[in-house]
Amino acid sequence: MKFGMHVSIAGSIDRAVDNATNLKCTAFQMFTRxxxxxxxxxxxxxxxxxxxxxxASSEIDKHAVCVHMPYFPxxxxxxxxxxxxxxxxxxxxxxxxxxxxxxxxxxxxGNHMGTGEEFGTRNLVHxxxxxxxxxxxxxxxxxxxxxxxxxxxxxxxxxIRKILDQIEPRRRVxxxxxxxxxxxxxxxxxxxxxxxxxxxxxxKVVGLxxxxxxHLNDCRGDLNxxxxxxxxxxxxxIGEQGxxxxxSNEVLKSIPFIMETPIxxxxxxxxxxxxxxxxxxVH
Numbered sequence: 197m198k199f200g201m202h203v204s205i206a207g208s209i210d211r212a213v214d215n216a217t218n219l220k221c222t223a224f225q226m227f228t229r230x231x232x233x234x235x236x237x238x239x240x241x242x243x244x245x246x247x248x249x250x251x252a253s254s255e256i257d258k259h260a261v262c263v264h265m266p267y268f269p270x271x272x273x274x275x276x277x278x279x280x281x282x283x284x285x286x287x288x289x290x291x292x293x294x295x296x297x298x299x300x301x302x303x304x305x306g307n308h309m310g311t312g313e314e315f316g317t318r319n320l321v322h323x324x325x326x327x328x329x330x331x332x333x334x335x336x337x338x339x340x341x342x343x344x345x346x347x348x349x350x351x352x353x354x355x356i357r358k359i360l361d362q363i364e365p366r367r368r369v370x371x372x373x374x375x376x377x378x379x380x381x382x383x384x385x386x387x388x389x390x391x392x393x394x395x396x397x398x399x400k401v402v403g404l405x406x407x408x409x410x411h412l413n414d415c416r417g418d419l420n421x422x423x424x425x426x427x428x429x430x431x432x433x434i435g436e437q438g439x440x441x442x443x444s445n446e447v448l449k450s451i452p453f454i455m456e457t458p459i460x461x462x463x464x465x466x467x468x469x470x471x472x473x474x475x476x477x478v479h
Contacts, residue, residue, distance in 0.1 A: 197443070198260045198452040199412075199472055200224040201465045209239065209296070210246035213254060219465055223260035223452035225302070225409075228292045231266040234281065236288065239295055248297050260452035262300035262338065262372070262409055263293050271323040272306030272316035272349050279319060282306075286327045294333035300408055302338045302372045305350035305359070316349045321362040328368045337363075338372040338408055343380035343417075343424035351381040351422075353401040360406065371406045373398070375434065375442065376413035376427070382420040385434050388441040395447050404447065412453040412472070414439070426456055428463045429471045436475060443476040 200223030203215040209228065216224035229236045251258060266289075269282035286303065293301050303324075308316025324337055339359055344351035350359065356371060363369045375385060383397075384390040398404065414432030417423025421433075430436035442448060457468045 197449050197476065198223040198257070199469060200256075200260065200452065200454045201469065202226065202264065202454065202456045208246070209243045210250055213247060213250035213256070216256060217250075217254055219469060221469070222256055223454050224256065225262045225264055225454045225456070227266065228263055228289060228296065229266065231264070232268065233266075234268065234285075236285075239292055244295055251297070258297060259299055259408075261298050262302050262454070263289060263296075263298050265289055265301065265303045267304075269304075270306045270309075271303065272308050272320045274309050274311045274315065274319070279323075283323045283327060286323060287331060290327055290331040290333065290335050290337075293335040294331070299334070300336050300338050300370070300372075302340050302409065302411075304340055305342055305348070307347045308349060310347055313349060313355070316347075317355070317359060317362075320349060321359060324359075324363050324369065328363070328365070334368075336367070336408065337369050339369065340372040340374055340411070341377050341381070343374075343377040344382070344420075344422040345424050346422075351377070353398055357402050360402070370408040371402060372409040372411060373407055374411035374413060376411070376415040376432075377424060379415045379419060379434050379438075380417050380421050380423050380425075384419060385442065386419075386438040388444070391438070391441040391445055392447075395445065399447075407451055410448065410451050410453050412439075412442070412455050413457055426458060428457050429455065429468045430475065431462070439472070440475045440478045443472060444478070 200221035342348040414427040416425035
């Protein structure tokens, strides 16, 4: 099984590999830039060379590595200026992933701002298709399921399927499944039977071949709370029993697990990785 964290690039982008290997990760996620600022600096060629060299010499399979889009773009926006800037950022991030040799770019599906899911989905699909057409590399966009917060796109598997069906070519798009978001959106994950039921439903509606990354996060909100609030593994409403079921599931064992858990006075990245190792060994 491949486990990892979202790691920092502070200082130099190749530090992401250092930070992942220091934590003994076998998978990791990163940003390519400050995720809260619109201004972006170009990638430094020497840093790119170091990143590629470090990743190649590590024990981390590049297909267990992904980049996450910055926080502020809204690819379902109805505001013309915001929407254009969001597509520009998606395009830039796709280029940057290609330069770095990272195969996956995880995106949030956006907020339709009260205009309706159909309109928001149409904007999202157009953003993905236009970007894929303009960026001629092999980077795959991963659609991340949402928690179902107000006006958000993509909280149900049927929504994800609808989006996938409209993006071409299909080899350039897949799915990142977030456990916190799924639970908050109403998918029960607290027992072995329930986890298998969710996986079976995902396979029936979306298809397991589309699943490339799992974001492994507990949830501060209860089932169907629509609350996008990550919690330490085993300390939220999914709980230790739920994560034991997730980590022991045979279908999921081949998918990289990447955590986006908090860092606070209760637990850090090491603590969450250790908890996963502990729960994986529970039978």
